[in-house]
Structure formats: structure tokens, C-alpha cells
Amino acid sequence: xxxxxxxxxxxxxxxxxxxxxxxxxxxxxxxxxxxxxxxxxxxxxxxxxxxxxxxxxxxxxxxxxxxxxxxxxxxxxxxxxxxxxxxxxxxxxxxxxxxxxxxxxxxxxxxxxxxxxxxxxxxxxxxxxxxxxxxxxxxxxxxxxxxxxxxxxxxxxxxxxxxxxxxxxxxxxxxxxxxxxxxxxxxxxxxxxxxxxxxxxxxxxxxxxxxxxxxxxxxxxxxxxxxxxxxxxxxxxxxxxxxxxxxxxxxxxxxxxxxxxxxxxxxxxxxxxxxxxxxxxxxxxxxxxxxxxxxxxxxxxxxxxxxxxxxxxxxxxxxxxxxxxxxxxxxxxxxxxxxxxxxxxxxxxxxxxxxxxxxxxxxxxxxxxxxxxxxxxxxxxxxxxxxxxxxxxxxxxxxxxxxxxxxxxxxxxxxxxxxxxxxxxxxxxxxxxxxxxxxxxxxxxxxxxxxxxxxxxxxxxxxxxxxxxxxxxxxxxxxxxxxxxxxxxxxxxxxxxxxxxxxxxxxxxxxxxxxxxxxxxxxxxxxxxxxxxxxxxxxxxx
Numbered sequence: 001x002x003x004x005x006x007x008x009x010x011x012x013x014x015x016x017x018x019x020x021x022x023x024x025x026x027x028x029x030x031x032x033x034x035x036x037x038x039x040x041x042x043x044x045x046x047x048x049x050x051x052x053x054x055x056x057x058x059x060x061x062x063x064x065x066x067x068x069x070x071x072x073x074x075x076x077x078x079x080x081x082x083x084x085x086x087x088x089x090x091x092x093x094x095x096x097x098x099x100x101x102x103x104x105x106x107x108x109x110x111x112x113x114x115x116x117x118x119x120x121x122x123x124x125x126x127x128x129x130x131x132x133x134x135x136x137x138x139x140x141x142x143x144x145x146x147x148x149x150x151x152x153x154x155x156x157x158x159x160x161x162x163x164x165x166x167x168x169x170x171x172x173x174x175x176x177x178x179x180x181x182x183x184x185x186x187x188x189x190x191x192x193x194x195x196x197x198x199x200x201x202x203x204x205x206x207x208x209x210x211x212x213x214x215x216x217x218x219x220x221x222x223x224x225x226x227x228x229x230x231x232x233x234x235x236x237x238x239x240x241x242x243x244x245x246x247x248x249x250x251x252x253x254x255x256x257x258x259x260x261x262x263x264x265x266x267x268x269x270x271x272x273x274x275x276x277x278x279x280x281x282x283x284x285x286x287x288x289x290x291x292x293x294x295x296x297x298x299x300x301x302x303x304x305x306x307x308x309x310x311x312x313x314x315x316x317x318x319x320x321x322x323x324x325x326x327x328x329x330x331x332x333x334x335x336x337x338x339x340x341x342x343x344x345x346x347x348x349x350x351x352x353x354x355x356x357x358x359x360x361x362x363x364x365x366x367x368x369x370x371x372x373x374x375x376x377x378x379x380x381x382x383x384x385x386x387x388x389x390x391x392x393x394x395x396x397x398x399x400x401x402x403x404x405x406x407x408x409x410x411x412x413x414x415x416x417x418x419x420x421x422x423x424x425x426x427x428x429x430x431x432x433x434x435x436x437x438x439x440x441x442x443x444x445x446x447x448x449x450x451x452x453x454x455x456x457x458x459x460x461x462x463x464x465x466x467x468x469x470x471x472x473x474x475x476x477x478x479x480x481x482x483x484x485x486x487x488x489x490x491x492x493x494x495x496x497x498x499x500x501x502x503x504x505x506x507x508x509x510x511x512x513x514x515x516x517x518x519x520x521x522x523x524x525x526x527x528x529x530x531x532x533x534x535x536x537x538x539x540x541x542x
Contacts, residue, residue, distance in 0.1 A: 070117035077109045098219055217245040243356035247366040249542075252349055254376040257302055257539040262295070269294035270537070278531045279308055279318070282436055283512045285418045285528070289394040290504035292320040299347045300541035301325070303374055305381040310530040316415060317383050318532075321374065321393030321400045323504065326351035347541040349373050350396055358399045359423060359448055364409065369542070370400060375410070377538035383412070390416040390528065394504040395445055398422025398437075405429055416528065420507035423448040434523040435478045438511050442485035442501040479521045483510050 084102040218241040225237020259270045273291045276284065288304065296302040304320040325348040354368040367375075383389070389412040391401035398419025404410050405417040406427040417429065420438040423446050429435055439446045474480050486509065489500035500506045 070113055073109055073112040073116055077113055080106055080109060218242045239356060242353040243361060246353040246357050246368050249369050251372050251376065252369060252540040252542060254373055254380050254538045254540045257537040266295050266297050273304060274535055276532055279528050282418055282525050282528060283508060285392040286420055286508040286511055288320045289392060289397055290508060292322045293504055296322045296325055296348065298325055300539050301348045301350050301373060302537055302539045303377045305378055305383060305536045306532050307534040308530040309533050316388040316390060318390050321397035322350050323395035323397045324350055324352060324355050349540060349542055355396050358403055371403065373540045374400060380538055381536035385411045386413055388413050388415045392418040394507060395421045398424060402427040402429065405433060421445050421502050431475060431477050433477060438481045438507055440483060440485045440501045445502050476522060479523055481514055483514060486510060
């Protein structure tokens with residue numbers, strides 16, 4: 001028996017009500033005298049009365065809501081059983097994974113049926129208890145009112161004796177009413193305790209349900225895409241399905257990176273990051289974008305969080321976000337991995353799945369694993385909610401910077417966004433936030449958001465950017481630096497760079513050359529300048 005089933009059995013059993021009387025009547029409809037008139041026609045007294053004794057109809061309405069949930073869960077359970085049976089006639093890797101997910105899903109839905117129907121039954125019983133208590137109290141008021149009226153029909157000489165008897169009778173009724181209300185409060189308290197006990201069980205079930213659905217989406221989308229579009233359709237379906245599944249996957253643990261566990265090349269990049277003593281130009285941010293990619297490697301995701309203290313003593317948090325480090329099935333398609341690993345999910349959370357989700361599936365409700373990892377890193381680094389933050393990244397790191405900088409629910413006060421080689425046009429970044437976007441004319445990646453900039457299909461906005469300084473058609477808060485693709489570029493070891501148009505190192509050099517050549521900005525980026533007083537590097541992986 002699951003925990004949910006055990007609590008449901010106690011709810012359905014009714015032992016929590018401790019023998020409370022139940023009734024469906026309403027003794028409150030005919031209270032005589034001034035009291036009855038006041039309760040019927042004086043609205044504040046009606047409201048006070050309902051708050052004191054409860055409203056049975058409201059409890060019944062809640063019970064009806066839970067019954068509808070139970071019926072829906074029952075229907076879903078039946079549909080799952082039917083769909084699972086149809087899978088028995090099929091075979092293949094994707095089908096086997098689907099069968100496993102259906103088997104995982106079945107007990108979660110069965111538990112949902114159990115606790116929702118049990119909660120409905122308990123609430124219906126609670127409504128009769130509330131009604132019985134109302135009826136008793138109203139009957140008590142009716143008796144008191146009739147006794148009071150009778151006092152004025154007898155001998156006036158007996159008034160004081162009648163008054164004493166009336167007071168004694170009312171006292172007994174009040175005591176009986178108090179005892180009943182105490183029992184009602186105790187019984188309903190037990191009911192609340194049982195329902196509250198369901199909350200962590202339900203949360204665990206919902207988390208498990210979300211995880212199962214997230215694992216089911218990619219094979220379903222792959223199969224559907226294959227049926228509709230052949231192999232190419234299957235690949236496209238897998239890409240979209242994996243992106244949607246990424247939004248539903250569990251949070252990954254974030255811990256502080258241990259440099260002793262890194263390879264020599266990654267250790268060198270880590271030490272270079274730690275040696276950065278301060279920020280004197282936006283070029284420093286682009287250089288750190290390069291370093292965080294090198295620190296991450298291909299096994300996981302590293303995110304750096306730095307505290308920068310300006311000359312005036314004020315501080316802000318600088319977050320360096322890595323680019324795409326796992327290209328998923330494209331690794332096999334492009335020959336960088338074996339075909340047997342076509343559907344393998346590698347370590348980094350800043351992968352192709354999250355890339356697609358950030359560009360095509362941005363929404364205010366679900367966040368990618370990468371986005372959740374960034375927020376968890378900030379939390380682990382001790383950055384207080386509401387702190388001033390500058391987001392910076394190359395490629396997908398820049399996409400994440402635009403995403404978080406435009407998200408009012410991030411929990412932080414964005415004061416700047418610095419990106420390079422990133423498609424960020426689809427984000428609605430507030431006009432009070434300064435944005436620096438550096439792009440190469442030959443880089444296709446910034447076009448992936450649907451804004452086809454470049455000479456072949458010029459965007460009028462970007463045509464203005466051929467001028468220095470840019471013309472005012474670009475929003476005032478955006479410094480959009482569009483430069484020619486560098487030629488003859490080499491890496492830190494002097495080796496030629498295969499794709500200089502989309503490379504963190506060449507973007508750093510491009511911005512440095514732009515500034516050294518007299519290039520100007522609309523925004524005053526000197527607010528970035530200051531001493532780096534603390535650097536925290538968090539790491540996570542799938």
C-alpha cells in the first residue's frame with residue numbers, strides 16, 4: 001500500500017470525525033423573534049454566523065470539485081491501461097522505453113484516483129457535521145427565543161424567577177453548544193491534518209509525473225516524426241521532443257566546482273578566471289565567457305558568479321554563462337559520435353535540448369534545466385534575491401542572458417546584459433536595461449531567432465548599424481555591434497580557428513579591436529568597472 005493509499009483509507013473511513021453527529025437539516029431557517037429577524041436580514045450578522053459555524057453548501061461544493069477530479073483521474077487511468085495494452089504488439093528501443101514509462105505512470109494515476117475520491121468522501125461527511133452543528137446552535141437559539149417570549153405572557157410578579165430560570169437554561173445550552181463546537185473543531189482539525197499529510201505525497205507524485213512525461217515526450221515525438229516525415233522527420237521530432245522534455249526534467253544538483261578534479265587544460269582556464277582581479281571594459285566579460293566554456297569542458301556545466309565592487313563601494317553580481325556544449329543527436333549526424341550513441345544524453349545541461357527550448361519554447365511557466373541550474377547556482381553562491389545582476393554569455397550563454405534579463409520572475413534586478421554571437425531578438429528586454437550585443441556578419445547563429453540580419457537579406461535596423469555611432473533607429477538601450485567576420489584568427493595556442501565567425505575568442509578580439517579603433521557606445525558601460533572581490537564557480541550535469 002502506498003502512502004497516498006494509506007491516508008486515503010483514513011479519510012474514507014471517517015474515524016477522524018470522532019462520532020460527531022451528522023444531519024442534512026437546517027434549523028436556522030425558522031429562528032423566531034428579534035434574533036431570527038436579525039440573522040435573516042442583517043448581512044454582517046449572516047456573514048458572522050457563517051464564519052462561526054461554517055457553510056455546509058461551501059463544503060459540499062469543494063467535495064464536488066474533488067469528485068470531478070477523481071472521475072477524471074479514473075478516466076485517465078483507463079485510457080493509460082488501453083494505450084499500454086496496444087504497445088504490447090510493438091517492439092523496438094523507443095517502444096520499450098515507452099512501455100517502461102507507462103508502467104511508471106500507472107501507479108501514480110491510481111494513487112490520484114484513491115486520494116481524490118477519498119478527499120471528496122471526507123468533505124461530504126464534513127458538510128453533514130457542519131450542518132448538524134448549525135442545526136444544534138440554531139435550535140438552541142430558537143429555544144432561548146421562545147423562552148424569552150414566554151416570560152412576558154405570565155404573571156409579572158414571577159418575572160425575576162422566570163429570568164433566573166431563563167439564565168440557567170441559556171447557560172446549560174451555551175455549555176452544550178460550546179462542547180459541540182469544541183468537538184467540531186477537533187474533528188475538522190483531524191480532517192485538516194489528514195489532508196495536509198497528503199500535500200508532500202502529492203508533491204512527490206506530481207514531481208514523479210512530470211519526470212515520467214518528460215521522459216516519454218522524446219520517443220513519442222521521434223516516432224511521430226518518423227511516421228510523418230521519414231528519417232528526417234524522426235530527427236526533427238526528436239529535437240523538438242527532447243527540447244519539450246527538458247522543460248519537465250528534474251532540477252540537477254549544483255555544487256561548488258573542485259579544480260583538483262579538472263583536466264590540466266580546464267585547470268588552466270579555471271586559474272585564469274580566478275586571476276581576473278577586476279573589470280575595466282566589456283571585453284573582460286567576453287573573455288570570461290570564453291573561460292567558462294573551457295572550464296565546463298564536455299562533461300558538465302560550469303557557471304561562474306562574481307561579486308564586483310565599484311570604486312564608489314557599491315556592488316553588483318556578474319554571472320558568466322556557458323554556450324552549448326552538448327549537441328545531442330547532431331553529434332552522431334555530424335560524425336562526432338558513434339551512431340549507437342544517437343539518443344545518448346550527455347552531461348551538460350546547456351545542451352541542444354535547452355538551446356531549442358530557449359529559442360522556440362520560451363514561456364512564463366516552465367524553465368529549462370539550464371535556467372534552473374543558473375538560478376540554483378546564484379542561490380548556492382549566496383546572492384540575495386533582488387540583488388543587482390549583470391548576465392553575460394556567448395552563443396547559448398547569451399541566449400540565457402537575454403532570457404533571464406527579460407524575465408521579471410527571475411528574482412533578481414537585472415542592470416545589464418552582455419552577449420556575443422547570440423540570437424536574442426525574441427526576448428522583450430525592458431528599455432531601462434542596457435544591452436550590449438556583439439555579432440559577426442558571417443555568423444548564422446544570431447539569425448536563429450528568425451531575424452535574418454546580414455547583407456543577403458538586410459534588416460533596415462542593422463543597415464543603420466553600419467554607421468558609427470549607430471543611428472537612432474536601434475532602441476536607445478541597445479548597443480548592437482555588427483562587425484565583419486575576422487580572417488586569419490588563431491586560438492590561444494596559435495592554432496587556426498576553424499569557424500572564426502562563431503567563436504568566443506574571436507568575439508572578444510572583435511570587441512577589443514572595435515574599442516581600440518575608436519568605436520563608441522550609446523550606453524555608458526563604465527558601471528561595470530570594479531574589483532572582483534569573490535568568484536564562485538558552480539557545476540552540475542545531467
